[in-house]
Amino acid sequence: MIRLENLTKHYGPAHDPLIAVDNVSLDLPTGEICVLLGPSGCGKTTTMKMINRLIQPTGGKVFINGKDTSTVDPIELRRSIGYVIQQIGLFPNKTIEENICVVPDLLGWDRRKSRDRAKELLELVGLQPDLFLKRYPKELSGGQQQRVGVLRALAADPPVMLMDEPFGAIDPINREVIQEEFLKMQREIRKTIIFVSHDLDEAVKMADKIAIFRSGKLEQYAAPDDLLARPANSFIEDFLGSDRALKRLRLVSVGDAMETDFITVLETDSVEHARARIRSSRSAAAFVLDAEGAPRSVLSEQVAEACSGTVGDHAEPVKSTVPITGDLRQAVSVMFAHDMPLLPCIDEAGRLAGVMSYRSIVHHLGHGGKA
Amino acid sequence: MEIIGFIIDNLHIIGARTIEHISIVFLAVGIAIATAVPIGIAITQSKSTADTILYLASMMITVPSIALFGLMIPLLSPIGHGIGYVPAVVAVILYSQLPIIRNTYTAITNVDPALREAAKGMGMSTWQRLRQVEIPLAIPVIMAGVRTAVVMNIGVTAIAAYIGAGGLGTFISRGISQSDPRQLVTGALAVSLLAIAADLFLALVQRLLTSRGIQGEVTP
């Protein structure tokens, strides 16, 4: 757990200081990611560097797992905290292996153990050890370097990581990939992470908690969905942008927002039967499933009202589906792309598990999130 | 033709003079590396100290070598070495300071601050940072300074023949005093060739000392 207590940093003369960080207090539970977010110069980096004492606080305290960090030798402290800088900062004179092993070597690990660790880490992000261990940083692409930068911070398995815009130096597409990769890794390694960003989308995606700064002050500290649903003041509202409701879409899983009281009918059923079932429910359509339970075709309310005969004669094939593990942004995108006001949501086995409609989305967002 | 004959006849003397010459330059530059590199690193801590030291070292290099040798006669006579090998070595040490200090200082201050911060943030001590990151990155530029020092001082050492230090300069000084173009040309040629050979040799050493990860990058 990381706790900041009235953390303050002044620069310049004592009588007229520039207040870079102003009385910041926050608690971050073990295993969570806190993103420090805010406009340029608001004190994010300064706050972060006071945690590993690259910057000496003017006032206040930092506790890591209950221990006051000012009582620890700074060099020892830094070796116990993973550190990723924005410029990646791989040492160009060292091989990838030596770069990853920097902290283990400083800690005096057995050579064999540290080299095995480097291999294991490279495999974790899909970089073949045989190919990469002996290469130098300049022989890697930007994305590969960025990955190695993160691995280097993870090498000695520190419980706490500080990451200053760790994915800032790469193009947007690669960035998404690395973010996903990192989140996947984080689900297993459960580090406590302070992560600096000035990209709201990145923050929303990565964070368990977002800390919004303005001119050195912590303006709001909340879970991303909370923040987007209930910005504490007009500065934050402006900062989040007028499309903040859309940003929330990514935070809600399809499984949480879909309606599960859908109607299924058989192809051999009459349209009248289907119409009666649709009318007696809140649904706007009835689905026909195949033998495995996957949605095959759909009979919409309008068609059911207008036609007669069997369902098989009038039902239209299902154009697309969305997995329940997806997020609302994905669902909305499919609904727009295929003009589908009703989108079948399927489970891992491909079976129909629920239905997404514009109404269910609006309803979900209106209620302020997952709770 | 006459000159080639002279060279062939005196090969063993030329060899001996060359070894004297090399021993002066390499001993002196070796000592200069041991002083100038630490000074170059130390002055990165303070801009004003750096400016002062670099200024003094530049002043040093502007003193003509013949004047420097003259100055050293009274200074070193009390310890019995007013002329000969010792003042030659001392002069080369002094002349080597500027290129090596300046290049070391420039190379260390030019290390990407991000790398310095990464090193510090990962828990390296100042010494570990120097040894593992800053010096390895500075090596090509420091070595360029050493090469400058060596080439320049092969020339300075030739003048040291006038104070009895031996070396290839002996051919030149005798060539002048005896109006013997054979000796003069032999000396001049040998000094030039030695300078070229030493530079090529040091270029090889530089390559060997430079990490493959930073090889092929431009060095000032």
Ligand SMILES: Nc1ncnc2c1ncn2[C@@H]1O[C@H](COP(=O)(O)OP(=O)(O)OP(=O)(O)O)[C@@H](O)[C@H]1O
């Ligand atoms: N060494 C320093 N001396 C004086 N002022 C400083 C120093 N370092 C930072 N500051 C000031 O402190 C404030 C906070 O800086 P900080 O680097 O923490 O901003 P940031 O939120 O990380 O910004 P960015 O998004 O641009 O990286 C800024 O106004 C900056 O100018």
Ligand SMILES: [Mg+2]
């Ligand atoms: Mg910053």
